[in-house]
Amino acid sequence: MSTSTSRPPQVYRRGTWARITEGLRYGGGIGQWSWLLHRVTGLGILVFLIIHIIDTFLVVAYPELYDHTVAIYGGSITGLPTSWSMNGYYWPLRWAFRIGELGLIACVLFHSLNGVRVVMVDFWPRASLHQRVMFNWVLGIFVAIMIPVSIWVLLPLRHAPEMHSRVITSASM
Amino acid sequence: MAYSGIGRKVRPNGGFELAWWFFMRISGLMLVFLALGHLTITHLINSVENINYAFVASRWADPQSGWIWRLWDLTMINLAVLHGFNGLRQILWEQILSPSKRVIASTIIWGLAAVLIIGGSYSILLFQENREYIQKWKAEREAARFAQSARHIQ
Amino acid sequence: MSTAALASDMRTLKVKIKRYNPELDEAPHWEEYTTEADPLDRVLDVIQKVKWYQDETLALRRSCAHGVCGSDAMRINGVNALACKILVRNVKGDTLTLEPILGLPVIKDLIVDMKPFFDHYKSVMPFLINDEPAPTTERLQSPADRARFDETTKCILCACCTTACPPFWSDNKYVGPAAIVNAHRFIFDSRDRGAQERLDILNDAEGVWRCRTVFNCTSACPRDIKVTQAISEVKRALLGGSIEMDRDPLQIIEA
Ligand code: SF4
Ligand code: SF4
Ligand code: FES
Numbered sequence: 001m002s003t004s005t006s007r008p009p010q011v012y013r014r015g016t017w018a019r020i021t022e023g024l025r026y027g028g029g030i031g032q033w034s035w036l037l038h039r040v041t042g043l044g045i046l047v048f049l050i051i052h053i054i055d056t057f058l059v060v061a062y063p064e065l066y067d068h069t070v071a072i073y074g075g076s077i078t079g080l081p082t083s084w085s086m087n088g089y090y091w092p093l094r095w096a097f098r099i100g101e102l103g104l105i106a107c108v109l110f111h112s113l114n115g116v117r118v119v120m121v122d123f124w125p126r127a128s129l130h131q132r133v134m135f136n137w138v139l140g141i142f143v144a145i146m147i148p149v150s151i152w153v154l155l156p157l158r159h160a161p162e163m164h165s166r167v168i169t170s171a172s173m
Numbered sequence: 174m175a176y177s178g179i180g181r182k183v184r185p186n187g188g189f190e191l192a193w194w195f196f197m198r199i200s201g202l203m204l205v206f207l208a209l210g211h212l213t214i215t216h217l218i219n220s221v222e223n224i225n226y227a228f229v230a231s232r233w234a235d236p237q238s239g240w241i242w243r244l245w246d247l248t249m250i251n252l253a254v255l256h257g258f259n260g261l262r263q264i265l266w267e268q269i270l271s272p273s274k275r276v277i278a279s280t281i282i283w284g285l286a287a288v289l290i291i292g293g294s295y296s297i298l299l300f301q302e303n304r305e306y307i308q309k310w311k312a313e314r315e316a317a318r319f320a321q322s323a324r325h326i327q
Numbered sequence: 328m329s330t331a332a333l334a335s336d337m338r339t340l341k342v343k344i345k346r347y348n349p350e351l352d353e354a355p356h357w358e359e360y361t362t363e364a365d366p367l368d369r370v371l372d373v374i375q376k377v378k379w380y381q382d383e384t385l386a387l388r389r390s391c392a393h394g395v396c397g398s399d400a401m402r403i404n405g406v407n408a409l410a411c412k413i414l415v416r417n418v419k420g421d422t423l424t425l426e427p428i429l430g431l432p433v434i435k436d437l438i439v440d441m442k443p444f445f446d447h448y449k450s451v452m453p454f455l456i457n458d459e460p461a462p463t464t465e466r467l468q469s470p471a472d473r474a475r476f477d478e479t480t481k482c483i484l485c486a487c488c489t490t491a492c493p494p495f496w497s498d499n500k501y502v503g504p505a506a507i508v509n510a511h512r513f514i515f516d517s518r519d520r521g522a523q524e525r526l527d528i529l530n531d532a533e534g535v536w537r538c539r540t541v542f543n544c545t546s547a548c549p550r551d552i553k554v555t556q557a558i559s560e561v562k563r564a565l566l567g568g569s570i571e572m573d574r575d576p577l578q579i580i581e582a
Pocket of ligand 1: 488491492493494495503504537538539540541542543544545554555558
């Protein structure tokens with residue numbers, strides 16, 4: 001056995017890190033994962049919401065800055081060396097925003113569907129007996145909606161946008 | 174039948190956490206329609222690449238239907254901010270246990286929420302169409318179209 | 328079956344145990360043992376085999392060995408269970424992982440400090456409250472009224488549920504599912520008069536409203552109590568200001 005000096009007995013209290021890692025290893029199954037996803041998607045939506053309220057504020061305050069901002073969402077940006085792109089259009093930027101947009105739709109959709117499931121468990125006494133089935137429904141509906149939506153959102157990426165006129169607008173800023 | 178028919182009454186409890194819990198369910202259900210509807214209109218029927226000042230103005234400043242969009246966005250923003258920040262509070266409450274730190278955290282949370290609600294409601298309610306800017310934007314778009322087709326012809 | 332046939336069923340199990348020596352260790356560490364186990368052995372038997380023949384310093388709590396006393400709750404292959412209620416036959420794979428339950432301080436090896444758990448239990452006043460003059464015989468109750476809270480009388484206070492609950496892992500002020508189950512047992516008892524007080528206690532950020540309907544508690548309960556459902560019933564009683572004595576309104580409509 002170890003030769004180190006013993007000390008008065010101490011209890012072990014888990015720190016934050018140990019709580020998180022040991023908690024994630026808990027085999028809680030569907031309930032636990034849906035809870036975690038609900039949280040993560042909720043936080044993601046909240047971050048987006050804050051950004052979105054701020055950019056909408058620009059509509060009232062600075063219309064030109066607003067158009068400049070939404071142009072970035074479409075992949076167009078001004079102020080960078082023109083040699084970097086065709087006319088201020090950057091496809092990686094556009095791809096990133098499109099995929100981000102899809103992520104946002106996925107977050108909102110999952111949070112909504114799972115939220116409805118939670119509300120049903122809370123208000124309908126018998127729902128808690130069927131929670132596994134209900135979670136399968138949540139997943140099923142989620143996938144059924146997300147497949148066409150993904151195609152629809154990503155399809156325009158095949159071509160460069162028809163026009164990047166806003167670049168010119170913002171150039172006059 | 175395992176039902177005695179006896180329901181004992183207790184004083185309705187009410188209270189802060191109960192009210193919030195109830196609010197989360199109700200606002201959540203409303204947001205399912207408001208937020209998913211908003212996403213469908215802006216991201217699926219339209220596209221982020223077409224949305225700009227002129228689009229927003231055409232909705233909010235429409236003499237007939239403008240108030241519907243404004244009411245929709247106003248309800249959505251207020252419910253979403255309250256729902257989101259209360260959710261954040263619930264998460265933080267599990268991590269922050271000391272009462273004094275909770276007071277600090279709620280001050281930050283509700284301060285931020287108030288700023289967003291005031292700012293958001295201000296944009297929605299006091300928005301006025303800037304015709305001049307839209308005219309300028311349309312003219313520039315025409316010019317750009319022209320320049321682009323000119324480039325194609327070359 | 329012959330003894331030979333039984334013997335051939337013996338499995339070699341790798342037993343991984345999270346050990347903590349309160350006089351030496353800063354944090355728990357894993358230790359591994361290898362042992363033979365009969366498929367019909369309980370996990371508790373395997374642990375005792377390790378303790379008796381390989382490492383007598385291993386510490387655990389157990390008493391009845393029949394799922395009655397609730398003292399040997401631990402994390403078995405990732406989920407909370409009573410070691411005396413899980414058979415080796417039902418252990419998937421060749422490794423048996425044993426850890427103390429989460430959310431409570433570890434005293435030694437698989438033993439945790441249950442005091443916070445029992446403090447929460449006591450906070451909901453888990454005893455009959457009735458100031459009305461006692462009748463000369465028992466306080467009578469119809470079979471239907473007895474059936475209303477039958478399920479929550481089955482709790483053995485093993486803490487499997489409370490220490491499976493994610494909100495409880497980080498927030499040990501949360502009363503936890505076990506305390507709510509035991510409050511439910513009295514709130515819905517037609518002989519009890521303390522429902523209001525108990526509901527007032529549970530109507531708190533650290534009461535029923537901390538529950539996020541994760542269902543970990545329900546799947547962990549060795550007594551098959553539908554814990555989350557019991558919690559929902561308490562929530563509904565708080566919301567509606569009345570204690571529905573019927574278990575399930577829909578069943579009545581269908582009946
Ligand atoms: S249902 Fe509630 S009490 Fe049970 S594990 Fe989930 S959060 Fe905890
Ligand atoms: S409700 Fe079940 S899991 Fe929780 S303490 Fe009681 S018996 Fe154990
Ligand atoms: S030892 Fe008593 S319940 Fe397992």
